[in-house]
Amino acid sequence: MTETEKQERRELKEDTARMLGEIDLSRYSRALEGTDERLLAYARLVIGNPDDHNIWELLGLKRFFYLLDRYQWKRGRVKKFFDIYESLKFNGQDGRQSYKLTPIQCFQFANIFGFARPDGLRLIRDAYFFVPRKFSKTTSAASLAVYDLLFGDSNSQAYVGANSYEQAKLCFDEIRNIMRDLDPGETTFRINRERISFKSGGRDSYARCLTANARTQDGLNASLVIMDEYAQARNSKGKNGADLKNVLTSSMGARKEPLTVVITTASEVIDGPFRHELEGVKKVLLGEAENDTVFASLFEPDVDDAEDDPHTWAKVQPHMGVTVQPDYYEKEWARAQLSAENMVTFRTKLLNVFCINEEKRWFTVEKAHELLNKDFDINKVRGVPTAVAFDLSVHDDFSCVSYVMYNNRTATYYCHTDYYIPEWTLKHHENRQLYGIWVDQGHLKVCKGEKIDVRMIANDIVAHSRHLPIIIISYDAYKAQDLVNILATFGRSVLHPYPQTNGNFNLPVESFEMMAYNDPPKIWMNDNPINAYCLENCVLMEDNLGNKKPHKYGSDMGSGTDYGANKIDGTITMLMGLGSLYKYER
Numbered sequence: 001m002t003e004t005e006k007q008e009r010r011e012l013k014e015d016t017a018r019m020l021g022e023i024d025l026s027r028y029s030r031a032l033e034g035t036d037e038r039l040l041a042y043a044r045l046v047i048g049n050p051d052d053h054n055i056w057e058l059l060g061l062k063r064f065f066y067l068l069d070r071y072q073w074k075r076g077r078v079k080k081f082f083d084i085y086e087s088l089k090f091n092g093q094d095g096r097q098s099y100k101l102t103p104i105q106c107f108q109f110a111n112i113f114g115f116a117r118p119d120g121l122r123l124i125r126d127a128y129f130f131v132p133r134k135f136s137k138t139t140s141a142a143s144l145a146v147y148d149l150l151f152g153d154s155n156s157q158a159y160v161g162a163n164s165y166e167q168a169k170l171c172f173d174e175i176r177n178i179m180r181d182l183d184p185g186e187t188t189f190r191i192n193r194e195r196i197s198f199k200s201g202g203r204d205s206y207a208r209c210l211t212a213n214a215r216t217q218d219g220l221n222a223s224l225v226i227m228d229e230y231a232q233a234r235n236s237k238g239k240n241g242a243d244l245k246n247v248l249t250s251s252m253g254a255r256k257e258p259l260t261v262v263i264t265t266a267s268e269v270i271d272g273p274f275r276h277e278l279e280g281v282k283k284v285l286l287g288e289a290e291n292d293t294v295f296a297s298l299f300e301p302d303v304d305d306a307e308d309d310p311h312t313w314a315k316v317q318p319h320m321g322v323t324v325q326p327d328y329y330e331k332e333w334a335r336a337q338l339s340a341e342n343m344v345t346f347r348t349k350l351l352n353v354f355c356i357n358e359e360k361r362w363f364t365v366e367k368a369h370e371l372l373n374k375d376f377d378i379n380k381v382r383g384v385p386t387a388v389a390f391d392l393s394v395h396d397d398f399s400c401v402s403y404v405m406y407n408n409r410t411a412t413y414y415c416h417t418d419y420y421i422p423e424w425t426l427k428h429h430e431n432r433q434l435y436g437i438w439v440d441q442g443h444l445k446v447c448k449g450e451k452i453d454v455r456m457i458a459n460d461i462v463a464h465s466r467h468l469p470i471i472i473i474s475y476d477a478y479k480a481q482d483l484v485n486i487l488a489t490f491g492r493s494v495l496h497p498y499p500q501t502n503g504n505f506n507l508p509v510e511s512f513e514m515m516a517y518n519d520p521p522k523i524w525m526n527d528n529p530i531n532a533y534c535l536e537n538c539v540l541m542e543d544n545l546g547n548k549k550p551h552k553y554g555s556d557m558g559s560g561t562d563y564g565a566n567k568i569d570g571t572i573t574m575l576m577g578l579g580s581l582y583k584y585e586r
Helices: 003-021 037-048 055-070 075-087 103-114 137-151 165-182 241-249 273-286 310-316 328-336 340-350 365-370 423-428 432-440 454-465 481-490 502-516 529-536 569-583
Strands: 126-130 157-162 189-191 195-198 206-211 224-228 259-264 294-298 386-391 399-407 412-422 445-447 470-475 495-497 523-526 538-542 548-552
Touching: 003 037, 003 055, 037 055, 037 103, 055 103, 055 273, 055 294, 075 103, 075 137, 103 126, 103 294, 126 273, 137 157, 137 165, 137 206, 137 224, 137 259, 157 165, 157 241, 165 189, 165 195, 165 206, 165 224, 206 241, 224 241, 241 259, 259 273, 273 294, 273 432, 310 328, 328 340, 365 529, 386 454, 386 569, 399 454, 399 569, 412 423, 412 432, 412 454, 412 529, 412 569, 423 432, 423 445, 454 470, 454 481, 470 481, 470 569, 481 495, 502 523, 502 538, 502 548, 502 569, 523 529, 529 538, 529 569, 548 569
Parallel strands: 126 259, 126 294, 157 206, 157 224, 224 259, 386 470, 412 445, 412 523, 470 495
Antiparallel strands: 189 195, 195 206, 386 399, 399 412, 538 548
């Protein structure tokens, strides 16, 4: 996030706090103290102490009053859920016991159940609980499933899904224990390992546990979908959390009041499906997108919050002193100082911030995004000598072409990279969810058919050559011959293979790093998130001569054993172009 963006966020929070402070709470007495005094207490707490609450919490409260002005308020439904929740028994340190809802929990559940459309049906259809570890996510999810099982449609189907069997079972076992408390002799319910259903009594409802690898047959008719720890879902090969969620939510079409609930903490999966959903949800809270059927409760630090500050810890963990011991964060912060892995755990699970073990990465996520230049448009550049470099995948992934140029006036390098993917690959690749988003946003070009269209790439290079004198074209010789043959019209003296050795990459690697950390940077990339994605996936490897070259984060020290679907190709071609410019004899 740039300093300008940070300042915009600060100003937005100040404006939101001021607007909340001007609200006459007595206008909403029926929905607040008329429903439950804890709702009024929560509103007063946030309005009276905005510095103790993050911007998303303030925007969530502002949205609550906005919805109260537009829709019916069904306080009876809210009271009923509160009563049911507080009658259930959950696991705790002192055994199974009932708990009173906290003010923040009252606010969360009231949003889900309180608002109604003009036809009387529940307004909220998607709920997001983005909260840190130890917030009571499991009890929240379990209570919703039990409520749907007992009081939903007569044929309700509640599903608890997760990426792993162990994660899904944590929540589902809580549901099973609750039902055993309600029916110790199992005279009414049939309680199995992965399914709970009625034995008789006119209800055909059930709750079921599913995982990303579960075989989900046709005929699903979900009324409630709970995705637990969805932030861990990856754009990975085969069945995954995103696929499971899509299968379940797509089965809800016949339901009058479907509800999808995502309950999760941040993770190291910085480009997974939830991260993109979260950005969309934030746009709703910001008023940049309109969707009154979405509720979001998001807890993360504000832009100026220090991660070692107890004030920050209390801001992101609203249950400090309730479900979390007051000294827990202090102890975990001390543990985080022992290793990079511990620090990542502290940041993701307790601060609720997406991050990776950046000590292993060449560039941090934030720094990679800082190098994206929104003002750089290659189509507006004229007459600047340019080096081109390409790397082709042919069929199995995306291909890329980088255009690298030097501005003599500002002594600055600019790198523009185009990305291409075959239509077939887009549909079948393990990263298809992420790639699909990039295609929709115009960042990834689609070639028709099953393989890369080298003529399409050649035409783009020729088109750029009409306003940019191309002085050298470098390429990874592997799989490049077809495109090289087409580009031979530029002249063989312009085309040069670029050996993929550490020695050939060391100079551009060291130069790129030096220029990137200059203030301001002396090298920029076009504003394409794939550029940042590739750069943040790089880890530098040295040979025995000290020469450096980027490798994929997740590859076994350059052995070629790949443990992930991370891509760095855009960074490789950019460095090839930069290295070619350095070696070019003018």
